[in-house]
Amino acid sequence: MVILHRHEEWRISSWEGDQFAELPLEGEIRDLPSSLEWRRWDGGAGDLEFQLRPSFPEYPVIAKPKPALTISPGGHALFYIGIPASLEVYGQCDGTLRKLASLSTDSLSKSWHGDRSAGQVCYALRTRARRSFDPSDWPEHDIVVAVDLKNESSEAFLFDRLFLDLGHFSIFNHEGHLWSNACQIRISEDDEDGNDITYAPNPLDPASDAPEIATAQAGKARRSKIGSAFTSVIDIIH
Amino acid sequence: MAAQFLALPDFIDPEFLRSAGGATVVLLVGFILLAITNKIAIEFVGPRLTPQGVMVLRKLIRYLGVAFVIIVALNQMGLNLGAILGAAGVAGIAIGFAAQTSLSNIISGFFLIGERPFELGDVIEIDGISGTVDTLGLLSLTLRTFDNRSVRIPNETLVKSKVVNVTRHPIRRFNLDIGVGYHENIGHVLSVLKNVAEKNVQCLDEPDPLIIFTGFGDSSLNFLLGAWCLQEDYGTLRNTLPRELKERFDVEDIEIPFPHMTIASGKAFGPIPIKMVDN
Numbered sequence: 001m002v003i004l005h006r007h008e009e010w011r012i013s014s015w016e017g018d019q020f021a022e023l024p025l026e027g028e029i030r031d032l033p034s035s036l037e038w039r040r041w042d043g044g045a046g047d048l049e050f051q052l053r054p055s056f057p058e059y060p061v062i063a064k065p066k067p068a069l070t071i072s073p074g075g076h077a078l079f080y081i082g083i084p085a086s087l088e089v090y091g092q093c094d095g096t097l098r099k100l101a102s103l104s105t106d107s108l109s110k111s112w113h114g115d116r117s118a119g120q121v122c123y124a125l126r127t128r129a130r131r132s133f134d135p136s137d138w139p140e141h142d143i144v145v146a147v148d149l150k151n152e153s154s155e156a157f158l159f160d161r162l163f164l165d166l167g168h169f170s171i172f173n174h175e176g177h178l179w180s181n182a183c184q185i186r187i188s189e190d191d192e193d194g195n196d197i198t199y200a201p202n203p204l205d206p207a208s209d210a211p212e213i214a215t216a217q218a219g220k221a222r223r224s225k226i227g228s229a230f231t232s233v234i235d236i237i238h
Numbered sequence: 239m240a241a242q243f244l245a246l247p248d249f250i251d252p253e254f255l256r257s258a259g260g261a262t263v264v265l266l267v268g269f270i271l272l273a274i275t276n277k278i279a280i281e282f283v284g285p286r287l288t289p290q291g292v293m294v295l296r297k298l299i300r301y302l303g304v305a306f307v308i309i310v311a312l313n314q315m316g317l318n319l320g321a322i323l324g325a326a327g328v329a330g331i332a333i334g335f336a337a338q339t340s341l342s343n344i345i346s347g348f349f350l351i352g353e354r355p356f357e358l359g360d361v362i363e364i365d366g367i368s369g370t371v372d373t374l375g376l377l378s379l380t381l382r383t384f385d386n387r388s389v390r391i392p393n394e395t396l397v398k399s400k401v402v403n404v405t406r407h408p409i410r411r412f413n414l415d416i417g418v419g420y421h422e423n424i425g426h427v428l429s430v431l432k433n434v435a436e437k438n439v440q441c442l443d444e445p446d447p448l449i450i451f452t453g454f455g456d457s458s459l460n461f462l463l464g465a466w467c468l469q470e471d472y473g474t475l476r477n478t479l480p481r482e483l484k485e486r487f488d489v490e491d492i493e494i495p496f497p498h499m500t501i502a503s504g505k506a507f508g509p510i511p512i513k514m515v516d517n
Contacts, residue, residue, distance in 0.1 A: 062443070062444070107439070109436070109439075109443045110439075110440070110441075110442050110443065110468070111442050111443035111444045112408075112409055112442050112443075112444055112445060112466065112468075113444070116407055116409060116445070117406075117407045117408075118408070119408065119409075121468060124443035124444065
């Protein structure tokens with residue numbers, strides 16, 4: 001990504017892959033390749049401030065452990081899910097910081113949660129849900145979301161898929177990694193209205209004291225419900 | 239002098255003037271009330287209806303309301319409506335026969351509003367014509383084709399025909415039939431198809447793409463790749479998936495054969511005998 005402030009306007013160019021991998025971090029404008037595609041926003045002469053903020057992707061996500069895990073009645077399992085962060089670029093326009101662009105740090109694959117006649121678009125995560133957090137093995141721009149699944153039903157629960165709405169998660173910064181506040185999802189017999197999800201105010205250790213750098217987009221919540229969180233309800237009829 | 243100036247001419251009947259004045263008041267008040275009634279009805283009932291339902295309701299109120307106001311105004315003028323309606327009764331029978339189709343269209347329109355097989359903005363296919371539903375009226379529907387032509391389809395036709403609603407559901411599957419050479423490995427081809435679908439940006443991860451071997455064709459091994467996408471991505475997927483598939487097949491050296499036929503002689507795969515004949 002290249003951000004430019006020139007002729008009282010902001011210009012942003014972004015690309016995927018290694019197309020412009022040889023571009024130096026600093027240089028002259030004339031050194032920029034002419035094949036860059038720019039988006040432009042009007043700004044004033046004194047509008048020089050810009051900010052980069054991390055955010056969650058615009059759609060909910062579907063995470064899958066590989067292989068699936070069976071959680072016994074009364075048991076619980078903690079998973080760490082990596083969600084590729086998006087980068088929001090804010091630029092000063094007429095004295096006010098405005099959001100200019102939102103760029104994903106990874107190309108996410110679209111998916112569908114629901115059946116063929118109703119549902120919502122979401123992203124399918126490529127990295128699997130893990131049982132532990134290893135900073136050396138964690139993708140650089142993935143936000144660590146700790147999800148504790150608690151089986152309060154009387155039957156064993158097969159966890160092979162989780163639909164997660166990201167609206168109530170904030171982002172914290174800890175030692176070069178992005179974390180979100182943790183959550184617990186309860187699985188019970190009475191899940192007709194959805195699964196109970198409880199949000200912690202902070203991430204789990206070792207990031208429990210991390211400072212918050214981005215607030216939840218849908219606002220902070222203590223409890224919520226996720227409809228059909230674990231159900232693959234697509235009716236496959238060929 | 240002033241009184242003479244204000245006196246009506248002899249040919250103007252004061253009674254007629256009173257009637258005409260009354261009728262004018264009836265018309266004015268009637269149309270104002272009609273407009274208010276229309277607005278109130280749309281405000282209270284409108285949210286429960288589809289856009290085409292609102293359109294039909296508006297027209298109904300307008301036509302019936304105007305007819306009622308005119309009848310009251312005529313009554314105010316002193317016209318004998320009974321005689322008019324009596325005469326109209328005879329004419330009505332003749333008109334009824336002539337208006338059969340229109341009545342059928344109107345009734346079909348009500349059925350369409352109640353059943354809601356499609357709504358304004360939906361893309362439908364009927365009798366080989368595809369397009370976007372532009373308007374749905376009492377008598378007919380207007381379809382706007384993709385090359386921007388306007389097609390009027392009577393409601394009766396819609397009720398009687400098979401109508402395909404392309405955009406009813408939020409996701410759609412794009413089916414692509416593929417044939418590869420007989421010397422290709424079926425398992426390898428299935429794997430390549432799956433990989434191409436996974437990498438395509440518009441292709442949804444779930445529902446899983448449908449990838450099946452459909453049979454041994456005359457000239458090729460046949461497969462079906464059914465990739466799901468959002469409605470709005472269908473056009474893009476239709477363009478990108480075949481191109482990406484072809485490019486990948488070229489890389490993997492998977493042949494897409496053209497239709498061909500091998501002619502063999504009666505003795506299995508022996509050469510076809512050729513005899514030179516001198517005339």
